[in-house]
Amino acid sequence: MPNNLRRATIAVTMIATLQALSLLFAETIARKVGDTLVYEVVSQGHISGGHPPSQAYAPQAPQNSSIKIAVTSIDSDGTALVHVSIDHPYPAQQLANKGPAWVVAAGRKGWEDQNRYKEFDARLTRDGALLFMVDLSPQEQAAEDTKGKSLAKVAQAAVAEVNDPKYQAMLAENQASGTFAVPNVIALSCAKRTLLATGDSWHVVSKANNAEYDVKVTGTQAFRGRDAVVLSAKSHSEYPNSTNDTDSIVYYDLQAHVVVGAHLVYTGNMHANGMTSTVTTDLNLKE
Amino acid sequence: MPRPPGQCLSIALWVFVPIAGPLVAAASSRAINAVQQAAEKRQNEEHAAALAHFISAGSMSHFAFYQGWLRSEGRWELTIVQPDQHLISVANLTTKTVRTVDTRTAPETIVIDANEGRPPPALLGDPVVERLPDATIGGLQARGYRTTATIDLKYALNWCGLGRHKVSQVEYVTDMADPQAANPVTIARFLSDGCQPASTASYREPGHLVLYRSTTADVDTSKGTTLMFERGNVRALDESSLSLFSVPAEFKKEP
Numbered sequence: 371m372p373n374n375l376r377r378a379t380i381a382v383t384m385i386a387t388l389q390a391l392s393l394l395f396a397e398t399i400a401r402k403v404g405d406t407l408v409y410e411v412v413s414q415g416h417i418s419g420g421h422p423p424s425q426a427y428a429p430q431a432p433q434n435s436s437i438k439i440a441v442t443s444i445d446s447d448g449t450a451l452v453h454v455s456i457d458h459p460y461p462a463q464q465l466a467n468k469g470p471a472w473v474v475a476a477g478r479k480g481w482e483d484q485n486r487y488k489e490f491d492a493r494l495t496r497d498g499a500l501l502f503m504v505d506l507s508p509q510e511q512a513a514e515d516t517k518g519k520s521l522a523k524v525a526q527a528a529v530a531e532v533n534d535p536k537y538q539a540m541l542a543e544n545q546a547s548g549t550f551a552v553p554n555v556i557a558l559s560c561a562k563r564t565l566l567a568t569g570d571s572w573h574v575v576s577k578a579n580n581a582e583y584d585v586k587v588t589g590t591q592a593f594r595g596r597d598a599v600v601l602s603a604k605s606h607s608e609y610p611n612s613t614n615d616t617d618s619i620v621y622y623d624l625q626a627h628v629v630v631g632a633h634l635v636y637t638g639n640m641h642a643n644g645m646t647s648t649v650t651t652d653l654n655l656k657e
Numbered sequence: 658m659p660r661p662p663g664q665c666l667s668i669a670l671w672v673f674v675p676i677a678g679p680l681v682a683a684a685s686s687r688a689i690n691a692v693q694q695a696a697e698k699r700q701n702e703e704h705a706a707a708l709a710h711f712i713s714a715g716s717m718s719h720f721a722f723y724q725g726w727l728r729s730e731g732r733w734e735l736t737i738v739q740p741d742q743h744l745i746s747v748a749n750l751t752t753k754t755v756r757t758v759d760t761r762t763a764p765e766t767i768v769i770d771a772n773e774g775r776p777p778p779a780l781l782g783d784p785v786v787e788r789l790p791d792a793t794i795g796g797l798q799a800r801g802y803r804t805t806a807t808i809d810l811k812y813a814l815n816w817c818g819l820g821r822h823k824v825s826q827v828e829y830v831t832d833m834a835d836p837q838a839a840n841p842v843t844i845a846r847f848l849s850d851g852c853q854p855a856s857t858a859s860y861r862e863p864g865h866l867v868l869y870r871s872t873t874a875d876v877d878t879s880k881g882t883t884l885m886f887e888r889g890n891v892r893a894l895d896e897s898s899l900s901l902f903s904v905p906a907e908f909k910k911e912p
Binding site: 447501502554558559563571574576 | 763764770
């Protein structure tokens with residue numbers, strides 16, 4: 371090989387190596403108190419097959435919400451303690467003609483009252499995983515004893531329970547933990563990789579949600595103004611009466627250590643009646 | 658060359674706590690008002706009651722260990738691990754299909770845990786260990802211990818919420834070697850077994866097989882929980898048992 375070609379080859383090799391190293395050892399952008407991330411979430415469900423009521427097949431309108439993550443303090447290991455607020459605006463257009471005006475107005479008030487309580491604390495790791503503090507311990511019995519109560523009283527008690535801020539916060543936490551299940555798989559497993567190159571694949575055993583995923587780096591691309599690594603994550607779970615599948619694409623900013631977007635598809639199939647339900651969720655970090 | 662006897666075949670009774678984040682998320686997003694949510698909450702409570710019934714009934718799994726091999730059979734899945742051959746076979750007992758992975762060529766496996774980096778359960782004071790009378794369990798002599806202690810959780814651990822919990826653990830240990838004695842955990846983590854199972858190993862007699870263990874948290878309160886497991890039909894294996902480590906021939910191979 372001629373010397374100039376050898377030098378060029380060495381130079382190209384060094385540049386490639388330096389680029390790889392810069393990805394691997396990219397300095398984490400330190401988060402600080404007051405930092406805020408906002409994700410926009412669009413979710414849509416679809417049911418097919420089986421024998422559900424006909425209205426189940428009606429096209430469901432996309433549901434929009436946003437998840438605001440505000441850093442309140444920083445742990446010694448760099449993990450940020452954050453306050454998460456979910457805003458799920460009242461879908462006025464979808465529900466405009468769904469009954470008498472007073473019913474719609476009451477529904478809107480109830481929705482907006484509940485929306486105020488959709489907030490809780492969580493942890494945001496240095497790698498951009500949003501970890502929840504879901505408490506599965508037995509909760510205090512808030513319901514009144516329904517024995518001897520009229521149906522109206524029982525209904526009032528049930529409505530009071532779901533209007534409880536603690537219950538709404540728990541629902542919101544469950545909702546967010548579902549949305550971030552796959553993005554967290556990506557953020558937490560990328561943190562344990564020494565190299566991320568297109569075509570790389572690995573298997574993830576997640577103790578967080580008792581699931582296993584096959585993850586693959588499919589490439590890099592500009593995504594909403596950032597250089598993002600594009601990864602696919604697939605999972606398949608078999609149960610005696612059903613199967614669950616996840617097929618997702620996640621866009622991860624390796625420099626900023628943050629998930630910038632995701633397209634998440636959850637599919638559940640019931641063997642007994644052949645019904646398939648699909649929930650598609652798009653998650654995008656708002657700049 | 659004949660192989661020495663294997664270690665044991667056991668039946669374990671276990672409970673587990675599934676997490677239903679995506680399911681709950683999808684369900685909650687469908688609700689449009691408080692009345693619907695109330696109905697949904699009732700459904701969730703019925704689901705929780707069914708789950709509680711399933712958990713209280715327990716489930717049985719079968720394990721076999723032989724020369725470093727492991728066979729684990731649950732309700733609908735059979736797993737055979739043969740480290741010396743670099744093979745892991747996972748068979749679906751419902752669909753009668755099997756997937757075999759060669760660990761030399763398979764992608765790297767990464768285990769992630771949302772509790773990483775969090776402070777582990779901590780002991781408050783010293784645990785009190787009381788020796789119980791010996792017992793015969795499934796024909797095997799076992800030594801009994803009751804350990805009581807208070808643990809402090811800095812975060813909710815499955816069945817146990819944040820804060821202090823009084824725990825009581827009863828354990829019966831035999832002289833047999835425990836083939837799963839590796840990966841010991843801290844004493845406080847052992848004692849939080851009533852919140853979330855951590856290990857079937859014994860910390861009172863490390864390396865010995867536990868035949869029975871029950872761990873109760875907050876027994877005198879409305880939030881009290883008890884998780885237990887019991888092993889039975891424990892016996893030594895020999896070469897005639899090697900077929901245990903083969904997936905039945907009629908199972909269809911998956912790519």
